[in-house]
Amino acid sequence: MSLTVISYHRTMVRWEPDAAGRLRTAAVELFAERGVDATTVAAIAERAGVTERTFFRYFTDKREVLFADQGQFASRFVTGVREAPAGASPMDAVVAGLREAQGFFPPERRDGARVRAAVIAANPGLQERELLKMAGVAEGMAAALRDREVADPVATIAAQAGIAVLGAAFAGWLAEGETRELPELIDEALRALRSLTAS
Amino acid sequence: MSLTVISYHRTMVRWEPDAAGRLRTAAVELFAERGVDATTVAAIAERAGVTERTFFRYFTDKREVLFADQGQFASRFVTGVREAPAGASPMDAVVAGLREAQGFFPPERRDGARVRAAVIAANPGLQERELLKMAGVAEGMAAALRDREVADPVATIAAQAGIAVLGAAFAGWLAEGETRELPELIDEALRALRSLTAS
Numbered sequence: 356m357s358l359t360v361i362s363y364h365r366t367m368v369r370w371e372p373d374a375a376g377r378l379r380t381a382a383v384e385l386f387a388e389r390g391v392d393a394t395t396v397a398a399i400a401e402r403a404g405v406t407e408r409t410f411f412r413y414f415t416d417k418r419e420v421l422f423a424d425q426g427q428f429a430s431r432f433v434t435g436v437r438e439a440p441a442g443a444s445p446m447d448a449v450v451a452g453l454r455e456a457q458g459f460f461p462p463e464r465r466d467g468a469r470v471r472a473a474v475i476a477a478n479p480g481l482q483e484r485e486l487l488k489m490a491g492v493a494e495g496m497a498a499a500l501r502d503r504e505v506a507d508p509v510a511t512i513a514a515q516a517g518i519a520v521l522g523a524a525f526a527g528w529l530a531e532g533e534t535r536e537l538p539e540l541i542d543e544a545l546r547a548l549r550s551l552t553a554s
Numbered sequence: 555m556s557l558t559v560i561s562y563h564r565t566m567v568r569w570e571p572d573a574a575g576r577l578r579t580a581a582v583e584l585f586a587e588r589g590v591d592a593t594t595v596a597a598i599a600e601r602a603g604v605t606e607r608t609f610f611r612y613f614t615d616k617r618e619v620l621f622a623d624q625g626q627f628a629s630r631f632v633t634g635v636r637e638a639p640a641g642a643s644p645m646d647a648v649v650a651g652l653r654e655a656q657g658f659f660p661p662e663r664r665d666g667a668r669v670r671a672a673v674i675a676a677n678p679g680l681q682e683r684e685l686l687k688m689a690g691v692a693e694g695m696a697a698a699l700r701d702r703e704v705a706d707p708v709a710t711i712a713a714q715a716g717i718a719v720l721g722a723a724f725a726g727w728l729a730e731g732e733t734r735e736l737p738e739l740i741d742e743a744l745r746a747l748r749s750l751t752a753s
Contacts, residue, residue: 444750445750446750446751479686482686483682483683483685483686484682486682486685486686486689487678487681487682487685490685507722507725507726508722508723508725508726508742508743508746509746509749509750511718511721511722511725512715512718512719512722512743512746512747512750513746513750515714515715515717515718515721515722516711516714516715516718516747516750518714519710519711519714519715519718520711522710522714523706523707523710523711523714524707526706526707526710527706527707543707544707544711547707547708547711548711548715548751549751550708551643551644551645551708551711551712551715551751552645552747552748552750552751552752553751
């Protein structure tokens with residue numbers, strides 16, 4: 356009997372190798388199908404094949420699922436800026452931040468990112484939260500630039516221009532029919548930024 | 555008796571030549587003194603010397619006071635972009651939008667703007683709303699650029715770079731000890747943007 360319980364427990368563990376990832380997928384799918392308001396934690400857990408208790412081990416509430424990896428995402432930008440060569444210009448340091456961040460969105464995340472973006476676009480409260488998240492990322496990069504002895508307003512403007520570049524590239528990546536991947540779209544957006552101020 | 559009433563009524567009207575403006579000042583003062591949550595519409599109306607009914611003639615709720623003129627503000631940017639000369643580059647059209655908008659903040663609005671900014675900085679919900687407002691302004695300028703046959707990603711990036719310039723200049727304008735006015739700070743921020751992409 357004792358052995359059976361252990362074996363059952365092991366099976367459960369094997370069945371949840373990525374409970375957080377499956378909960379994320381299930382939540383985004385349900386949000387897209389029914390809307391955020393009409394989706395319950397119980398429904399998310401059921402679709403992911405876990406209990407509600409497991410849900411709350413990873414997330415504080417259903418909206419949290421959409422933003423749970425934001426710390427990881429934000430830290431990539433800052434790491435990129437920090438680790439840029441000592442002689443890099445402020446803009447080159449920001450570009451290093453974008454290059455570090457682009458790895459967060461490999462080709463296989465594109466479909467999920469499209470669904471997530473549609474969910475957020477349909478919900479003003481989530482839009483505000485997304486904007487606050489990106490404002491935080493910009494402020495993090497600006498602070499990392501100031502640590503590199505870049506003064507304001509250059510630090511703030513460089514960081515925000517970088518976020519504008521990423522935002523435009525990311526919107527392109529999600530657009531229907533766009534087949535280029537994020538790194539190439541970031542190149543294009545950087546060329547657009549440079550062309551603006553060239554004349 | 556009838557004459558007295560008329561005269562009383564006229565006096566009331568004379569006492570409210572700018573009820574909306576006085577309500578705005580009273581609200582921002584009280585928010586700064588007590589916080590937004592602890593401030594009631596009754597207290598705002600009382601300080602402005604009007605009734606609560608008058609308050610609700612102008613605003614739907616107390617937070618609305620902080621954002622009531624946002625339509626007017628946003629339309630200045632779009633007007634500037636639209637009315638830029640036909641041959642203006644995308645960035646020059648955006649600069650025309652900023653020049654139109656800077657008139658919204660004459661020197662005499664600086665103290666009030668500082669208090670409003672402190673109130674918003676102390677309140678995450680208001681920060682989100684402010685970000686959403688500025689995102690809307692950027693999108694309005696981007697749409698006006700697209701009407702001028704500027705394609706994306708250039709249109710979006712130009713508009714967002716413009717908002718980054720304005721934001722940096724505005725933060726400078728509100729900073730303690732800064733004596734330069736907004737037009738000069740916008741010049742400085744534009745030079746910062748141009749320096750970024752010059753190399």
